[in-house]
Amino acid sequence: MNQERKVHLEAKVMKKIKDGKINLRSRYIFLAKKLGLGGGLTLSLILAALFLNLAFFSMKTSGSLEFLSFGRIGILAFLESFPYLWILIGLAFFTIASAILSRYDLSYKKPFKVILSVLIVLIFIAGIVLAISGLNEAMEEKITQGKVPLLQSFYRRREIWKNGLVGTAMEIKRDGIVVETSEKARVFIELTEDTLLPDGPDFKIGDRIRAVGEWDGEDFHAYALRLTNKGKRIMRGTGGGKAKNSFE
Amino acid sequence: MKNLSDEELVEKVRKEDSELYAEIVKRYQQKLYRYLRYLTNRPSEAEDLLQDVFIKTYRNLFDFDDKRKFSSWIYRIAHNEGVNFIKKTSRRKEIFLNNLENIDSVLHNQNNEIENSLAKEEIREKVKQCLDELETKYREPLILYYFEDKSYREISDILRIPAKTVGTFIFRGKRILRAICQKKGGDLIV
Numbered sequence: 001m002n003q004e005r006k007v008h009l010e011a012k013v014m015k016k017i018k019d020g021k022i023n024l025r026s027r028y029i030f031l032a033k034k035l036g037l038g039g040g041l042t043l044s045l046i047l048a049a050l051f052l053n054l055a056f057f058s059m060k061t062s063g064s065l066e067f068l069s070f071g072r073i074g075i076l077a078f079l080e081s082f083p084y085l086w087i088l089i090g091l092a093f094f095t096i097a098s099a100i101l102s103r104y105d106l107s108y109k110k111p112f113k114v115i116l117s118v119l120i121v122l123i124f125i126a127g128i129v130l131a132i133s134g135l136n137e138a139m140e141e142k143i144t145q146g147k148v149p150l151l152q153s154f155y156r157r158r159e160i161w162k163n164g165l166v167g168t169a170m171e172i173k174r175d176g177i178v179v180e181t182s183e184k185a186r187v188f189i190e191l192t193e194d195t196l197l198p199d200g201p202d203f204k205i206g207d208r209i210r211a212v213g214e215w216d217g218e219d220f221h222a223y224a225l226r227l228t229n230k231g232k233r234i235m236r237g238t239g240g241g242k243a244k245n246s247f248e
Numbered sequence: 249m250k251n252l253s254d255e256e257l258v259e260k261v262r263k264e265d266s267e268l269y270a271e272i273v274k275r276y277q278q279k280l281y282r283y284l285r286y287l288t289n290r291p292s293e294a295e296d297l298l299q300d301v302f303i304k305t306y307r308n309l310f311d312f313d314d315k316r317k318f319s320s321w322i323y324r325i326a327h328n329e330g331v332n333f334i335k336k337t338s339r340r341k342e343i344f345l346n347n348l349e350n351i352d353s354v355l356h357n358q359n360n361e362i363e364n365s366l367a368k369e370e371i372r373e374k375v376k377q378c379l380d381e382l383e384t385k386y387r388e389p390l391i392l393y394y395f396e397d398k399s400y401r402e403i404s405d406i407l408r409i410p411a412k413t414v415g416t417f418i419f420r421g422k423r424i425l426r427a428i429c430q431k432k433g434g435d436l437i438v
Contacts, residue, residue, distance in 0.1 A: 010273045027310035108408045
């Protein structure tokens with residue numbers, strides 16, 4: 001760049017500044033941008049942990065993993081009761097957090113993959129801690145008291161699946177058991193000679209029962225059935241009802 | 249005013265006198281012009297790009313974090329402008345670069361000592377001729393290191409890639425560049 005061009009460029013730029021054609025952007029715009037990014041990052045991480053916590057809570061209350069105790073015949077019920085939605089939403093928030101984080105200097109000053117791995121571990125730990133902290137139970141209680149109806153859909157319990165069922169024994173019959181689910185649905189679980197009973201055949205009214213099998217009209221034909229201690233605390237009604245224990 | 253550091257000057261422009269920005273333009277126009285010229289290989293457009301860089305820099309002065317180095321920041325803006333320009337004009341030589349990768353792998357075992365034999369000063373002139381054939385990701389670190397005398401850390405801040413990657417790109421870039429120069433009939437080995 002020769003001297004003449006240099007002077008020319010400098011003059012051009014400075015003329016634009018003097019004429020007010022280009023102005024300094026307000027510091028508050030950049031401050032807002034920084035705060036927005038920081039807030040977005042924090043919020044995304046918190047939401048990722050909260051949704052993972054919901055996934056853990058959902059698995060805990062529905063006892064998804066217990067379906068695996070039936071062996072191969074429990075796999076379908078396990079897959080069906082797995083909380084995919086919460087995990088996907090949690091992952092979506094984690095992706096947003098990663099995208100925001102990539103705008104920070106840290107993203108290239110430290111190995112980004114390591115940073116993301118550490119974040120995943122931290123979110124995982126936070127999710128577990130939240131799930132066992134009693135927060136969800138407290139929220140569930142508030143929802144049943146109608147205090148936070150907006151969160152109702154997050155804490156809706158499900159006990160009926162295509163290949164699985166959980167309920168409280170209400171009536172013991174010779175060829176099966178009538179159970180009541182958290183949605184107050186009464187279902188007859190049909191037992192046959194082929195039905196596996198890992199905990200033995202002695203069931204009594206009030207027992208919590210988990211079954212895998214298939215639907216036969218309105219009845220459930222059980223391949224296997226056992227006692228469970230999951231889902232004792234059950235939400236009653238939708239929003240306006242009172243919290244009750246199914247064993248009360 | 250000449251004794252002021254870039255960062256102090258920026259502070260004055262932001263708080264006291266916008267006309268002091270002329271000093272920043274003076275300090276950087278030659279360096280950034282050279283950088284943009286090598287990056288884009290379009291001397292005529294480089295000047296327009298440079299003007300845009302100075303305008304963008306001025307507008308966003310409050311975005312500059314004075315804990316960082318101003319030169320890295322303004323080079324980053326120039327880098328973005330240059331890369332956007334390259335993307336717009338689609339001057340990437342994908343097919344040619346595929347061939348270069350092959351040459352690179354052949355050369356890999358032949359001369360690992362090239363890293364040591366290439367002295368910074370000595371290769372500058374020869375590099376210029378072959379630079380345009382090089383992929384942007386290798387070209388940029390090489391330009392910044394050999395022509396702008398930036399350190400790995402500064403290049404890392406400008407390109408927003410880890411300092412280790414900068415080293416790798418410079419190392420690989422030199423090897424590919426050597427292959428390009430050899431293909432062109434020149435010799436990069438000093």
